[in-house]
Amino acid sequence: MKLTKLNIIIFIGLIAIVGVITMQLIMLHEAYLFEKKETGEKIHFALQDVVTRIYRDNQSELPTETPIKKISEDYYVVNVDDYFEASTLKYYLRSEFEKVKLDMDYEYAMYNCASDEMVYGEYVSMGQNEIEKKQKCENCFTKRPDLIYYFGVRFPRLQYGYVNSLKLYWMYTGVLFLVLVIYVYSVFLLLKQKAYTELQKDFINNMTHEFKTPLSSILIASNYAAKQEAITANPKLNKYLGIIIEQSNRLNQHIERILSVAKTDNNLVSLQKKPFNAAETLELVCENASIKFENANITFTPQNRQQLLIADEFHFYNIAYNIVENAIKYGNAAAKVHITLTQAEEGLLLAFTDNGPGIAPEHIDFVFDRFYRVPRENKKEIEGFGLGLFYVKKICELHKWRISIKNNVPPPGITITIYIPKKSLA
Structure with missing residues (x-):
């Protein structure tokens, strides 16, 4: 592919967006690991305090080794190595989890020596949602043959908790991916x-x-x-x-x-701006139009016959001739067109006034649109493609001029005015 300025800008923009998304994904991964570590520490500290309170109730000494064993990401086994009541365990678990602000559903089970089975305790929903309680899994608690007094705790919505806590990161990442898609x-x-x-x-x-x-x-x-x-x-x-x-x-x-x-x-026109006498060019327009349209009355009144413009003379002639030609073609049998060139506060006003039938208000705002032709009541067929005034407006825009059209008051006829700012004057 040819290396152009546009291709370089596109490539740099793509690299920048991909780089931002990559950094966001790295931050998302780091935030996930941090959230995972912080939640694990909360669980560990809460379970450690539960064991401490049980030993304190039994007036026993704490073991030197940690009684907490992480079996899987969401399953913990706690070796109490001492007798405890089910109601006491339930109370301690809830109070310690609330103390460390662990707002996450959990369920627990205790080992029963007599039956040699894990006895399911309860599914505790921190949101008190009965629908969530149906997710309990009584068969998910495995026995530990080397322990006697112990209990297990599961966090069935642990992964969801990680994702939910990072929702802002996910939102930012989604927005960045959307930006990438829109960019591409x-x-x-x-x-x-x-x-x-x-x-x-x-x-x-x-x-x-x-x-x-x-x-x-x-x-x-x-x-x-x-x-x-x-x-x-x-x-x-x-x-x-x-x-x-x-x-x-x-x-x-x-x-x-x-x-x-x-x-x-398509912006393929390059204006050849140079100083020229606008009055002379407009007089030439009048002469040529009068030769072509013998029955038309075309007049020109300049305020200054030595008025110099810095513009493209060829296109200036074309837009003036197009306006005059339109006024005659769409006018009456005895068409009259009057051109004035007058000084204004901040430039020049070039006005074309005719005595035609005028344009209906519902159509006047569209006459500068490409291919637009005003419907005529007399059904008179006039040659053209609806491109003349579109061309006029385009040339005015390229020169940074303003153009307007309005019906005469009182009627008949219309007036097309081109405002030429001082920067276009010589």
Whole structure:
């Protein structure tokens, strides 16, 4: 895999998250061992105090060796080596476990010399839950052939107690694993989106070549043929050739618009910002639009005819022309468009006002969306893909300009305003 900045960032992020999770697992393991050791010490101290109290009641001396033997993780055998009562053992066990704050269920049994059997005592639930008491196991207490006076204690929910005491650690670990899953999924989507972007970029480049080359050849050949004597002498052929040239130019405009929108939508456009006279560019827009739309009345009123902008002149011309063209196409038969360029407190205001039918309030907030076309009551079919104003907004966003649209008060018509901040002025 090619080593890029993105790949390095993804790898470092993955290593960081895995490292944090590893540290959390180590901490969880250490906390488990600590909890296990602390619980074992509580049990040992409590049972030792039980034996001490039994010996004190019998006025006997304590043995030198520890009377407590750990048979398994949850089973302890205590050699009292002296007589004790069942009721006394029950009381001492409960009081000593409460003293060391061992809030854990337990059950116990005592060895009976007469029957040579372990006599089950009781299942003690610290939560007083009768359902938990059904977990008692009377056959789980084994005899010790080398002992006479002894009892056994089991903790059936010991492992659950360990897990429950570490619930915050488990919660943090679960959150970290969730973060890892989300990170991996996000990286997967990012790489997938990057692959799509590269594919789209290649497609745009290929489409530019595949469409523009044959279309240019058609226009060159058509323009050359239109000048031939045999064509000019034949009105019908001249008319058909004029249709070919006109439709080819129209197709070329559609291709340019689609490619421009595709490039701006994928941040493939690099703005060539430089100082230029905005008033001159807007006057050129008016002239070209007036030539194309002979019946339209297009006027321009600049406050300063030497107003310099630092922007991409090509795209500035395109967005101004798109707005004017839309106003005429969707306007009345005698369309009027008035352009003003005025100074504001923090920059310039470029406004386009027309006398068209306006836009219904439920549609006006969506006119800058891609492929959105406002429904028309007169059902007049107008060529386009709903990309013109989307392109305009994208170019304004790339320049860090603000654009807005509103219906005129009083009607008719709409006004599109572009706010250009001072940082874009020369």
